[in-house]
Amino acid sequence: MTETGATLLHAPRADDDDLARLLLIRHFELALLDLFGRGELNGTTHTCLGQEYVPVALRRLLTEADFVFGNHRGHGHYLARFDDPAGLLAEIMGREGAVCGGVGGSQHILRDRYVSTGVQGESLPVAAGVALHLKRTEPGTLACVFIGDGTWGEGAVYEALNLASLWRLPLLVIVENNGIAQSTPTTRQMAGTVRARAEAFGVRHHGIESSDLSTIRAELAPLVSEVRIEGRPLVAEFATHRLGPHSKGDDTRDPEDVRQARAGDWYRLYGEADPERFARADEAQRAHVDAIVRDVSARPPSRWEP
Ligand SMILES: Cc1ncc(C[n+]2csc(CCOP(=O)(O)OP(=O)(O)O)c2C)c(N)n1
Numbered sequence: 001m002t003e004t005g006a007t008l009l010h011a012p013r014a015d016d017d018d019l020a021r022l023l024l025i026r027h028f029e030l031a032l033l034d035l036f037g038r039g040e041l042n043g044t045t046h047t048c049l050g051q052e053y054v055p056v057a058l059r060r061l062l063t064e065a066d067f068v069f070g071n072h073r074g075h076g077h078y079l080a081r082f083d084d085p086a087g088l089l090a091e092i093m094g095r096e097g098a099v100c101g102g103v104g105g106s107q108h109i110l111r112d113r114y115v116s117t118g119v120q121g122e123s124l125p126v127a128a129g130v131a132l133h134l135k136r137t138e139p140g141t142l143a144c145v146f147i148g149d150g151t152w153g154e155g156a157v158y159e160a161l162n163l164a165s166l167w168r169l170p171l172l173v174i175v176e177n178n179g180i181a182q183s184t185p186t187t188r189q190m191a192g193t194v195r196a197r198a199e200a201f202g203v204r205h206h207g208i209e210s211s212d213l214s215t216i217r218a219e220l221a222p223l224v225s226e227v228r229i230e231g232r233p234l235v236a237e238f239a240t241h242r243l244g245p246h247s248k249g250d251d252t253r254d255p256e257d258v259r260q261a262r263a264g265d266w267y268r269l270y271g272e273a274d275p276e277r278f279a280r281a282d283e284a285q286r287a288h289v290d291a292i293v294r295d296v297s298a299r300p301p302s303r304w305e306p
Pocket of ligand 1 (some may be wrong): 072073098118119134147152176178180181183246
């Protein structure tokens with residue numbers, strides 16, 4: 001059991017494409033930590049290590065016409081949507097080929113129908129507005145927004161849920177409940193539950209305990225379809241865990257909690273389920289990311305064209 005109560009100790013499976021995407025995100029973020037350690041990156045970074053399977057599971061339930069709103073822990077959100085690690089790394093390093101000219105960094109990205117923000121809670125009202133627009137102009141599409149459990153401390157979340165329910169907006173809220181917000185365990189800052197809060201606004205809630213992509217997709221597919229077709233907003237809450245610190249070097253958790261999170265890591269579970277195929281895919285993505293780091297590091301600085 002994780003600190004959020006997740007039971008992830010079963011053998012999950014992924015096809016080659018999904019496995020490659022999971023491992024790409026894992027090695028991309030490990031490379032970021034390495035670059036930071038070598039003084040090659042400025043600012044900070046929030047890795048989604050341990051949570052990669054959430055956006056990877058979602059990617060086949062979403063279409064290019066849907067909007068996706070990522071958050072501060074958003075590398076996985078971006079890489080699950082775009083096979084563009086070089087563009088993202090260039091953005092983070094401020095090098096040529098950067099997705100947003102190198103001025104957005106890892107937290108503030110705008111590309112096609114993908115938007116991310118480092119400001120907690122900011123995205124939900126914006127996503128609700130976009131969902132209203134989509135309902136009127138492109139029926140069948142939706143706005144999907146990723147938030148953490150700690151972001152339920154922002155009032156804007158409730159304003160957005162209220163209108164999404166009242167106006168029947170095609171809004172899909174993905175909650176990555178990793179049991180902690182920066183240094184505050186969820187149990188010490190949240191009264192009640194995410195489910196009760198969503199249901200208080202008449203918004204359907206679905207909890208997900210698994211890290212198995214096909215299980216997640218089978219559970220969510222009919223609900224996501226209702227979001228699209230009936231304009232019935234949904235809060236899907238993943239009981240997950242982050243392996244690393246909040247950002248860099250600021251881990252206040254009990255070492256036993258970290259040990260438990262590592263024990264339930266999808267990387268270990270997928271590896272044990274299919275060791276040889278996993279090892280090949282793992283090595284391929286490690287080499288792929290190494291090559292991208294070499295390529296992007298050698299590029300000249302990015303230039304921002306307003
Ligand atoms: C409005 C606002 N307040 C504070 C912060 C600083 N901050 C960044 S992430 C974070 C905690 C977020 O916790 P949670 O929503 O649970 O997401 P997690 O980091 O666990 O993925 C805080 C307090 C912020 N980015 N925005």
